[in-house]
Amino acid sequence: MYKLESKNLNLWYGPKQALKDISMGVDANTVTAFIGPSGCGKSTFLRCFNRMNDLIPNVRITGQALIDNINIYSRNVDVYEHRKSIGMVFQKPNPFPKSIYENVAYGLHIIGENSKSIIDESVETALKQAALWNEVKDSLKKSALALSGGQQQRLCIARAIAVKPSILLMDEPASALDPLSTAKIEELIYNLKKEYSIVIVTHNMQQAGRVSDKTAFFYLGELIEYDNTSKIFTNPSKEATQNYITGRFG
Amino acid sequence: MIKRIKTNKARIKDQLFKYFAMLCTGLCLLVLALLLIDIISKGIGRINWSFFSNLPSRHFDESGIYTALIGMVSLLFLTVLIAMPIGIMAAIYLQEYGTKNRFARIVEINIANLAGVPSVIYGILGLQIFVRIAGFGNSILAGALTLALLIMPIVIVATREAIKAVPNSLREASFGMGATKWQTTRNVVIPAAWGGILTGVILSVSRAIGETAPLIVVGALVYVPFIPEGPLDQYTTLPIQIFNWTSRPQQGFITNAAAGIIVLLAFTFLLNGIAIWLRNRWNNKVKF
Ligand SMILES: Nc1ncnc2c1ncn2[C@@H]1O[C@H](COP(=O)(O)OP(=O)(O)OP(=O)(O)O)[C@@H](O)[C@H]1O
Ligand SMILES: [Mg+2]
Numbered sequence: 001m002y003k004l005e006s007k008n009l010n011l012w013y014g015p016k017q018a019l020k021d022i023s024m025g026v027d028a029n030t031v032t033a034f035i036g037p038s039g040c041g042k043s044t045f046l047r048c049f050n051r052m053n054d055l056i057p058n059v060r061i062t063g064q065a066l067i068d069n070i071n072i073y074s075r076n077v078d079v080y081e082h083r084k085s086i087g088m089v090f091q092k093p094n095p096f097p098k099s100i101y102e103n104v105a106y107g108l109h110i111i112g113e114n115s116k117s118i119i120d121e122s123v124e125t126a127l128k129q130a131a132l133w134n135e136v137k138d139s140l141k142k143s144a145l146a147l148s149g150g151q152q153q154r155l156c157i158a159r160a161i162a163v164k165p166s167i168l169l170m171d172e173p174a175s176a177l178d179p180l181s182t183a184k185i186e187e188l189i190y191n192l193k194k195e196y197s198i199v200i201v202t203h204n205m206q207q208a209g210r211v212s213d214k215t216a217f218f219y220l221g222e223l224i225e226y227d228n229t230s231k232i233f234t235n236p237s238k239e240a241t242q243n244y245i246t247g248r249f250g
Numbered sequence: 251m252i253k254r255i256k257t258n259k260a261r262i263k264d265q266l267f268k269y270f271a272m273l274c275t276g277l278c279l280l281v282l283a284l285l286l287i288d289i290i291s292k293g294i295g296r297i298n299w300s301f302f303s304n305l306p307s308r309h310f311d312e313s314g315i316y317t318a319l320i321g322m323v324s325l326l327f328l329t330v331l332i333a334m335p336i337g338i339m340a341a342i343y344l345q346e347y348g349t350k351n352r353f354a355r356i357v358e359i360n361i362a363n364l365a366g367v368p369s370v371i372y373g374i375l376g377l378q379i380f381v382r383i384a385g386f387g388n389s390i391l392a393g394a395l396t397l398a399l400l401i402m403p404i405v406i407v408a409t410r411e412a413i414k415a416v417p418n419s420l421r422e423a424s425f426g427m428g429a430t431k432w433q434t435t436r437n438v439v440i441p442a443a444w445g446g447i448l449t450g451v452i453l454s455v456s457r458a459i460g461e462t463a464p465l466i467v468v469g470a471l472v473y474v475p476f477i478p479e480g481p482l483d484q485y486t487t488l489p490i491q492i493f494n495w496t497s498r499p500q501q502g503f504i505t506n507a508a509a510g511i512i513v514l515l516a517f518t519f520l521l522n523g524i525a526i527w528l529r530n531r532w533n534n535k536v537k538f
Contacts, residue, residue: 050426084428094419097442106437107427156423163427 001069003028003197004049004167009063011044011053018044020221021063026214028166031189031198033208033229036218037244042201043091045218046169049199050086051079067167084111087160087196091172093152095144095159100136103144103155107163122162129192130158131184150181157188161196168192170200174207186211205245209233217241289515293508301509305475306491310502313495315510320477321390321470321485326455328394328481329401334451336398337405338440344406345413346435365403372400373467381468388469391481396468397461401454408450412443445532449525456521460514462489488514 002025011019018041026032034042044053051072053059064071072082084107095103104123113119123140127133132154136147144155153173160168170189174182189198189211202208208215209229216226217240225232225241236242304314340357348354376396386392416439424434440447465487472494474486488510495507 052422052426055422055425080428080430082428083426086426088423088426090419090422090426092419094417094423096420096423096438106424109437110424110427110429110433159423159427 002026002066003068004199005064005066005069006045006048007064007066009045009048009065010061011041011048012060013056014058018221019048022223024216024223024226026197026199028197029193029195030213031193031200031211033212033215034199034201034218035203035205035208035215035244036224038203040218041221042218043171046171046199046201049167049169050083050088052088054079084163085165085167087163087165087168089153089157089160089168089170089173091175093149093156093176095147095152095155097143097145099141100144100147100155101140104158104162106159111163122164123158126158126162127155129161129188130154131188132158150177150184153177153181154185154188157185161192164195166196168196168198170198172201172203175203182207205233205247217244219244286515289508289511292505293510293512296505296509297512301506306473306486310495310498310500310506313503313506315488315491315513317474317477318486318488318491318510319513321474322459322487322489324478324481325390325393325397325465325485325487326458328390329397329458330451330455332394333398333401333405333454337402337451338409338447340402341406341409341413342435342440345410346431346439361403361406365407369400369461370463370467372396373464375399376464376468386482388471388484389482390478390485392468393465393470393485393487394481396464397458400461400464401458404454404457405451408453409443409447412446412450413439415446416442445528449529449532452521452525452528456518456525459518459521460489462487462493465490488517 004026006022006024009019009022010017022045034046036042047053048061048065049067049072053061061073065073067082067085070077072079096106098106101123104126105119108119108122113122124133124137127136132151135151136142136155144152147155153176157170157173174185177185186207189200192198200208200211212229214227215229215232217224217232217236217238219240225236225238227237232241233245236245301314302319303316304312305316306318307313344354344358348357373396376392376399380386380392380395381388384392386395420438420442421434424438429437469484470490471484471486472490474484478485492507492510492514495503495510498504
């Protein structure tokens with residue numbers, strides 16, 4: 001059984017089809033990388049799994065997206081409850097204009113956690129996991145907006161994992177960061193793998209190679225190839241994949 | 251070929267326009283300064299403690315603005331109490347919930363129009379609805395409800411602008427954690443927009459502070475020898491008191507009026523100052 005799965009998933013933005021008949025499955029406790037040229041639908045596909053596309057008007061979806069074998073687009077799924085079990089990290093750091101502490105505690109309030117001690121503990125654990133604790137432990141009350149971009153992104157990761165979701169969706173989490181912050185985030189992804197199933201969109205081939213177990217290559221809304229990362233990067237079976245990873249187009 | 255060098259004629263035109271614009275600005279400032287100097291020189295000598303603490307009186311040197319000041323502050327307080335929650339809620343509905351439907355669009359156009367309606371019209375509306383039909387009479391409540399109607403469009407427009415300025419990425423972050431629309435609005439959107447909302451409310455109050463016409467229509471009294479104790483009491487306000495004094499023949503009352511204007515101006519400047527301070531503070535704090 002897959003942790004995440006899509007079956008014949010199609011998505012349209014108005015008249016424009018952005019995803020074409022995508023079927024694939026992601027195993028639990030693995031890191032999967034989505035790669036492909038800009039505009040090929042990686043973000044769109046990623047956002048299908050926590051139904052973030054619901055927020056965009058005129059989006060139409062057919063087919064199935066399943067989590068733990070449950071179709072999340074079926075009528076009886078409560079989208080808000082569903083999203084609580086999935087963490088998302090966005091391309092641009094988007095901390096709330098609140099304190100560092102409140103940022104990480106936000107999701108805990110949303111899931112209805114009221115115990116101060118549990119929240120304190122979860123905030124600390126999450127910040128430690130996100131490799132940010134040492135930098136902010138004395139300034140938890142400070143505004144999150146005072147942090148650097150890399151720190152903000154790690155804060156957003158801490159915020160996402162504080163509620164202990166089982167899945168982590170990351171949309172180019174390191175695209176705006178310097179190599180040192182990027183390395184920290186990659187290490188973090190590696191460590192989080194034990195507890196989470198992680199899907200990461202990236203434009204950085206080396207990064208995909210370093211952090212992921214499996215890689216999916218998308219092109220023009222279609223899933224071209226999906227295989228073990230080592231295979232994709234050494235011996236892809238499709239020519240388009242080969243061209244893309246060697247930088248011949250995209 | 252592109253002409254890189256401005257022709258002489260264009261340059262002269264440019265300069266002329268600059269000086270013309272400067273002249274206009276200077277003229278405005280000059281008129282304003284003259285007005286201020288005139289008022290201040292006439293009224294400043296009258297401002298002392300008893301001017302603030304005396305009730306109005308037939309004798310100009312015993313006459314004070316106590317009842318007018320209390321009346322004005324309670325009126326504005328009640329106005330904000332009514333207009334702020336309703337205005338903010340309406341703006342939230344329009345901006346966050348009803349952006350796509352036809353009803354919201356019609357309301358939107360009407361709000362823009364409402365902001366341009368002469369204030370005396372609000373007075374007539376208030377007279378009919380609050381004074382007569384609701385039976386509040388010439389009370390502070392009737393006045394506050396009328397003023398609330400008057401400033402509501404300003405509050406709504408300012409709140410919508412502030413909410414619009416909250417980047418969508420913050421909403422997405424909140425929705426991504428499983429928050430509902432209301433949780434997102436309450437915990438993320440409103441706090442992030444709060445500085446802008448407050449600024450709008452304060453600016454709307456500084457608009458309401460000088461309003462006289464609608465209050466005369468809904469029956470703010472010219473002579474009130476007692477301070478109002480509840481929202482259903484009668485009242486007067488500072489602009490009306492000033493208006494009253496200027497219509498007296500004795501020079502002493504003119505002096506009183508000038509002093510009253512100084513107090514009113516001070517209030518307005520103070521409110522605008524707070525609004526500017528808030529806006530700057532908010533801009534510095536919330537850099538998205
Ligand atoms: N809100 C939207 N409304 C309409 N079209 C959209 C919207 N979001 C994305 N699209 C379109 O859908 C296609 C896929 O976009 P998507 O953002 O998923 O690409 P991506 O692979 O994530 O690209 P990038 O690498 O640049 O982030 C693009 O052609 C884009 O123009
Ligand atoms: Mg993208």
